[in-house]
Amino acid sequence: MAPRKPRASSRNPELIHGIGKYSRSKMYHKRGIWAVKAKHGGVFPLHEPKAAAPTPAEKPPKYYPAEDVKHPIPNRRKHKLTKLRASITPGTVLILLAGRFMGKRVVFLKQLPSGLLLVTGPFKINGVPLRRVNQAYVIATSTKVDISGVNAEKFDDKYFTKEKKKKNKKGESEFFETEEETKALPREKKDDQKALDTPLIKAIEAVPDLKAYLGARFSLRAGMKPHELVF
Amino acid sequence: MPFKRYVEIGRVALVNYGKDYGRLVVIVDVIDQNRALVDAPDMVRGQMNFKRLSLTDIKIDIPRLPKKKSLIAAMEATDVKNKWENSSWGRKLIVQKRRASLNDFDRFKVMLARIKRGGAIQQELAKLKKQNAS
Numbered sequence: 001m002a003p004r005k006p007r008a009s010s011r012n013p014e015l016i017h018g019i020g021k022y023s024r025s026k027m028y029h030k031r032g033i034w035a036v037k038a039k040h041g042g043v044f045p046l047h048e049p050k051a052a053a054p055t056p057a058e059k060p061p062k063y064y065p066a067e068d069v070k071h072p073i074p075n076r077r078k079h080k081l082t083k084l085r086a087s088i089t090p091g092t093v094l095i096l097l098a099g100r101f102m103g104k105r106v107v108f109l110k111q112l113p114s115g116l117l118l119v120t121g122p123f124k125i126n127g128v129p130l131r132r133v134n135q136a137y138v139i140a141t142s143t144k145v146d147i148s149g150v151n152a153e154k155f156d157d158k159y160f161t162k163e164k165k166k167k168n169k170k171g172e173s174e175f176f177e178t179e180e181e182t183k184a185l186p187r188e189k190k191d192d193q194k195a196l197d198t199p200l201i202k203a204i205e206a207v208p209d210l211k212a213y214l215g216a217r218f219s220l221r222a223g224m225k226p227h228e229l230v231f
Numbered sequence: 232m233p234f235k236r237y238v239e240i241g242r243v244a245l246v247n248y249g250k251d252y253g254r255l256v257v258i259v260d261v262i263d264q265n266r267a268l269v270d271a272p273d274m275v276r277g278q279m280n281f282k283r284l285s286l287t288d289i290k291i292d293i294p295r296l297p298k299k300k301s302l303i304a305a306m307e308a309t310d311v312k313n314k315w316e317n318s319s320w321g322r323k324l325i326v327q328k329r330r331a332s333l334n335d336f337d338r339f340k341v342m343l344a345r346i347k348r349g350g351a352i353q354q355e356l357a358k359l360k361k362q363n364a365s
Contacts, residue, residue: 095335105335143336213339231335 082115087140091147094119095139095218095231101128103217107145107200109152118155122197125204125214130193132160141231145210149199155192236286238267241293243311244284253324255315256284257306260296268296272303289314 011030012020022030037044088094092108094117106128109118117135121128204210220226236242242258251274260268262278269284270276276299291309293302306312315321333341 093336141335143334209340209343210336212343213336216339218335228331229335230332 079115081111081113082135084111084117085135085140087142088117088135088138089144091145093141093143093145093214094133095141096128096133096137097139098137099133101126101131103219104128105141105214105216105218106131106133107147107204107214108140109147109150109155109196112155112157114157116157118152120193120196120200121214122200122204123193124197124201125211130155130189130196132157139231143210143213145200146203146206147200149203150196152196236288238281238286239290240295241291241305243287243289243291243315244269245287246279246283247285248283255287255311257291257293257302258284259293259302270299270302272299272306287315287320288318 010020012022012027015021020027028034033044088108090108090110093105094108096102096104096106096119104121104126106119106121106126109120112118112132114132115135116132117138118130119128119133120130123129201211204214238258238261240258240260244256244258246252246254246256254271254274256269256271256274256279258267259270259276262268265282266278266280267284268276269279289309289311291305291311293305297305316325
């Protein structure tokens with residue numbers, strides 16, 4: 001017979017977790033094993049066991065540790081993606097609270113698989129490039145920008161990782177030289193920034209004063225109480 | 232300096248403390264030295280201490296303990312809502328509420344508008360000064 005779909009629910013309703021309504025013998029009858037056996041002359045039909053692939057002969061190890069070595073149980077837990085605050089949706093204007101761009105108002109693009117937020121100035125407006133930012137260091141305003149023309153598909157965490165510096169093991173003389181090579185930003189990244197920002201800037205210029213708003217930094221003035229401010 | 236606003240049946244008051252803070256109510260009966268029975272179109276009639284009420288200038292013409300329908304009709308007749316919203320007290324409260332609900336972007340736009348207004352005033356002032364000087 002062609003392989004049939006397995007049954008959707010169990011034939012044995014659960015009374016309580018771990019205890020079914022029917023006993024073993026009743027279940028045997030319900031599943032119809034007796035009918036299958038009768039069809040095949042008193043024996044439940046089994047597939048022929050697959051011939052096991054011959055395992056290569058293992059060499060006895062050279063070294064046995066003196067006492068039993070404890071192995072930690074492998075941790076197979078996977079993190080869930082950081083829950084995004086309900087106030088942060090693609091196109092939201094965020095206020096950065098820490099770091100080099102403290103106080104800058106930026107546009108949120110999407111959440112990356114690591115949980116960090118992908119954000120852009122846009123660069124021409126306030127100097128903030130495509131950047132990753134942690135949700136905790138951000139205030140979400142209720143201002144939204146139309147982000148439908150923007151394609152941020154190709155950006156992920158790998159795009160932003162620093163390149164590993166090669167360690168020079170030889171040459172003690174190089175210890176005394178300052179090894180500061182400020183790498184210029186590769187042309188590709190500049191092009192990516194421009195490609196992403198152009199439709200975004202067009203959408204921003206459609207709203208009056210929004211461009212100046214994004215260019216200005218946020219700061220607390222006298223009389224502003226953060227817990228009473230509506231963002 | 233005599234009193235101008237009296238506690239009387241029909242006096243409109245503003246609740247200044249408690250769950251109904253900011254609501255306009257009408258004094259519908261006086262219970263004792265400290266408490267009044269108050270009523271508003273959108274609330275269940277209940278008692279309130281006078282200390283929780285700030286009396287306003289508005290008074291409506293109602294008998295003691297009117298039915299809700301007649302209360303609403305009397306309020307419409309004296310147009311309490313518009314009188315309140317046009318009074319300086321009422322306008323102040325509306326402005327306060329609007330300012331408190333401003334968005335970060337709104338606050339930015341307000342700042343730009345204030346600078347613009349200040350600039351216009353300074354220009355006029357400079358013009359007038361020039362006229363005076365000459």
